[in-house]
Amino acid sequence: MSVSIALNIAVVLVIINISLGLLIVVTRRLTYLGHAIGVVTSLGLVMSAVKAMFEPPQYVIFVDSAFAFTSLSFRMNALTGFFLLLIGIVGLFASVYGIDYVKEYAGRKDVSLLVAGALVFLATMASVVLAGNVFTFLVSWECMSIVSFLLVIYEHEQEEVRNAGFIYVVMTHIGTVFLTISFLIIARYSDSLSFNLMNTNHMPNVIKTIVFLFALIGLGTKAGLVPFHIWLPRAHPVAPSHVSALMSGVMIKIAMYGFLLIVFEFLKGGPIWWGILVSCIGAITALLGVLHALVQRDQKRMLAYSSIENMGLIFLGLGLSLIFMSLHDPILAAFSLLASLVHAFNHALFKSLLFFGAGAVLSKTHTKNMDRLGGIIRKMPWTACFTLMGALSISAMPPFNGFIGEWMLFQSAFALAMSVHSPWMGIYAVLLVGSLTMTGALVAMAFVRSFGSTFLALPRSEYVESANEVGMLMRIGMAGLAGLCLFIGIFPARWVSMLGNSIREITGMSLKMNPFQFGMNDIARADGRLLLIPVLMTSILALIFLWGILRLVGRRTSAVRMETWACGGTLTPLMTYTASGYSKPVRVTFQQIFRPSRTLQRTEGSEYFPSKFVYFSKVTSFAETYLYHPIIQTVLSMARLVRAIQNGQVQSYLAYLFVTLIVLLILVK
Amino acid sequence: MLLQVFTIVLIMSTLALLWIKPIGTAIKILSVQSLILGLMAILIAVRTDTPDLYIMGGLTILMKSIGIPWILWYTLKKIGMKRETEKLIGRELSILCGGLILAISYIVTGKLHLSSISLGQQYLPISIAMLLMGLLIMMTHQKAIMQGIGLVVMENGLFLVALVTTYGMPFLVDIGVFLDVFVAVILISMLTYRIDKTFQSTHTENLRRLRG
Incomplete structure (x- = not known):
């Protein structure tokens, strides 16, 4: 199989997905065929992606049309292959997971629409990545946004969901406007719409800067960078969980692809302040994202904020790359x-896994509020195990995969700190390292909190009572991702070297020739057998050691199982640490950012012997209060001014026309 | 000579539209106006020997003096024959406005240098005045059906402009404009009927509620 066949297969799979999705929407049945095709096409995408990643020469399909502007074109290269692989893998497990998960909606919603939506969503994401010219890219991008919007408002009976959908669709369209402008400027200067012929050599620097800034705004909106992130924590949690996983795991990475395409492939980098800007935004995004994640009570919303944080880290890395x-x-x-x-x-792997876990808990307990959960580990042991693996990965604990990426990011930042450019750059790099460290620590705290309050301790509400383990297919979906997390964490070298072609596609640098200088030799072996042997061995040895000590100690003492001592009182579930309680120190420390407000109201009983309280606590979102509200107020007041002309009367509109006509007739000589 | 008489009838009928009250009469006047216009087109066709204009004249008579009035008449019958027009400004003021428009169109067209061979010099002011008066009708009337009539008057004015300056527009353009007006009138009739059904009146004031 050559790359051309791989590309053809991928395009055909996209077409199959879209047409089947439309067929399901029309007929409202064939749900099972939809599930099956979802799994099969995802597998196909994975296979063609792997092919593309190993074979550097790229290939283009061109579908001509009446106008040059509207012709479709698809291309496949190593970078495309990487993102296609990401879509395929997450899509595969999301499809498997979805088969059981959609049963949750059976009876109260039309399940076939959800299945069709997920199919088309996968296909449009793949089509964005495969796009070979401006038109194909923008059309697919817009389709992706609209389909994901429709999936977000799947449960549109709820007010919250409709609001989230509205904010999402507004923000994503603002982003698309900027993206379109920057694409069209590039196309104008290179006299071509095809990505392979894009050429920015003759572009003045001012125009380059405009293109860069517009791309940053347009794609940053999709990627959820601060301050364009406000839609993400609203829209991602309200979608059905496997769609949340696709959106958080894959869709925001498509924005990263767009950024690589415009800034790295077309503009080929720029002045140093570009990189500083991107990495600075990345660092702020990471910090604000994780801080907000720490104070959320809604499980899925917490995960959405954590996605913002991770996109911040990714853009920090891209910014570092631009600086270098x-x-x-x-x-x-x-x-x-x-x-x-x-x-x-x-x-993509661990966030999808965590969303699957949250979805599993949600489908059994019907609440996303972590303060109401607790003790689920005894009811749903498998889900708990997989979620723990996801949580360990995202907290960058070896031997899980999250460690590799964060470790490499740290190395890049350290390398910048040690490069002898200027002392200011060194200070900036140290600040970046500092923000990375702080983010890492807070992420670990956020996931200790999330896992602990959901799965450990005692059930805090009746929601948990009826919970039981989820279906086999949902468990398979989670197990697959968890397995991959562990596998990549243990054998990262093979995986990292697979990316060599993709990197060469963008930078023209072959990393194989220069296998990881600057002290990385001890961890990254060029032969790719085992990365991280020392870390892995140490952790395994430590585990064995601990186990041995426990065995030794355990043999000498006799264990008696008793209830936890509670100072003589009876133990109630309400005594356990809640998620809100656990994050209290963070709320207090960062009160400048959160501006938390609390009110305590006595509803029953006398002043001295109250019997019932109502407690509200609220944190404000930084960007919304200080950036979006003023902007929206300005726009609204200006609109009110314009509205004076717009009085809804047909006659007055005609009068405007009439007066204009007369004045023009008299004025024109 | 005959053409001059026709144009006088045209402008008088347009002024009459500004004056009269019953909608039924307005439709009849419109029908007569379009008939005159069609006859003018045929007359010019005979003089200049252009075959296109025969067809255009025939079509004008067929559609504007029979088809469109019939549709309007039918709508009027459905919503009740005894409807009168309702205007934002009084009849006297609208006639005055009509006179003002006529003056403006003479002033405006006087600045143009038209070739003396074409009929433009004489008849262009009249046609511009018709156009603007059609707009005035649409502007001042509150009933949806009168807006339809104003539209047709505007189109008549436009047709006259084309007729007297260049002996008609290219055939395709004319046909296109015809179709547009025809569809617009059908739409207005349907809209009138619907507004009447919903609000028991054909006031376009009701459309104000559609404002966001």
Whole structure:
């Protein structure tokens, strides 16, 4: 099989998905065929993607049309292959997971629409990545946005969902406007719409900067970078869980692909402040994302904020790569880019896994509020195990995959700190390292909190009572991703070297020739047998050691199982640490950002012997209060001014016309 | 000579539309106006020997003096024959406006240098005035059906402009404009009927509620 066949197969799969999706929407049945095709096409995408990643020469399909502008074109290269692989793998497990998960909606919603939506969503994402010219890219991008919007408002009976959908569709369209402009400017200067012929050599620097900024705004909106992130924590949690996984795991990575395409492939980097800007936004996004994740009570919303945080890390890596490019250090540039790609892939795996876990809990308990959960580990042991694996991965604990990406990001930042460019750059790099460290620590805390309050301790509400383990297919979906997380974490070298072609596609640097200098030799072996042997061995040895000590100690003492001592009182579930309680220190420490407000109201009983309280607590979103509200107010007040002309009366509109006509007739000589 | 008489009838009928009250009469006037216009087209066709204009004249008579009035008449019958027009400004003021428009169109067209061979010099002001008066009708009337009539008057004015300056527009353009007006009138009739059904009146004021 050559790359041309791989591309043809991928395009055919996209077409199959879309047409089957439409067929399901029309007929409202064939749901099982939809599930089956979803699994099969995802597998096909994975296979063609792997093919593309190993065979560097690229291939293009061109579908001519009446106008040059509207012709379709698809292309496949190593970079495309990487993103296609990401779509395929997450899509595969999401399809398997979805077969059981959609049963949750059976009876109260039309399940066939959800199945069709997920199919078309997968296909449009693949089509964005495969696009070979501006028209195909933008059309697929817009389809992807619209289909995901429709999936977000799947449960549109709820007010919250409709609001989320509205904000999503507005933000995504604003983003698309900027993206379209930057694409069209590039196409104008290179006299071609085809990606392979894009050429920005004759572009003035001012125009390049405009293109870069527009691309950053347009794609940053999709990627959820601060301050364009406000739609993400609303829209991602309200979608059905396997769709949330696709959106958080894959769709926001498509924005990363767009960024690589415009800034790295077309513009080929730029002045150093571009990189500083991108990495600075990335660092702020990561910090704000994880801080907000820490104070959420809604499980899926917490995960959505964590996605923002991870996109921040990925863009931090891209920013570092841009800095290295402008410092003419191609090896380090390629390495930071590699770090970003690796982290993007890892994030797709563990974030989808965590969304699957949250969805499993949601489908059995029907609540997303972590304060109401607790003790589910005894009811759903498998789900708990897989979620724990996901949580360990995202907290960058070896031997799981999250460690690799974050470690490489740290290395890139350290490399920048040690490069002798200027002392200011060194200070900036140290600040980046600091923000990475703080993010890492807070992420670990966020997931200790999330896992602990959901799965450990005692059930805090009656929601948990009826919970039981989820179906086999949902468990398979989670197990697959968890297995991949562990596998990549243990054998990262093979995986990282697979990305070599993709990196060469963007930077022209071959990392194989220069296998990981700057002290990475001890961890990254060029022969690709085992990365991380020391770390892995140490952790295994430590585990064995601990186990041995426990055995030794356990043999000498006799264990008596008793209830936990509660100072003589009876133990109630309400005494356990809640998610809100656990994150209290963070709320207090960062109160400048959160501006938390609390009110305690007595509803029953006298002043001295109250019997019932109502407690509200709220944190504000930084960007919304200080950026979006003023903008929206300005726009609205200006609209009110314009509205004076718009009085809804047909006659007055005609009068405007009449007066204009007369004035023009008199004025024109 | 005959052409001059025709144009006088045209402008008088347009002014009459500004004056009269019953909608039924307005439709009849419109029908007569379109008939005159069609006859004018045929007359010019005979003089200049252009075959296209025969067809256009025939079509004008067929559609504008029979088809469109019939549709409007039918709508009027459905919503009740005894409807009168309702205007934002009084009849006297609208006639005055009509006179003002006529003056403006003479002033405006006086600035143009038209070739003396074409009929433009004499008849262009009249046609511009018809166009603007059609717009005035649409502007001042509150009933949806009168807006339809105003539209047809505007189109008549436009047709006259084309007729007297260049002996008609290219055939395709004319046919296109015809179709547009025809569809617009059908739409307005349907809209009138619907508004009447819903609000028991054909006031376009009701459309104000559609404002966001």
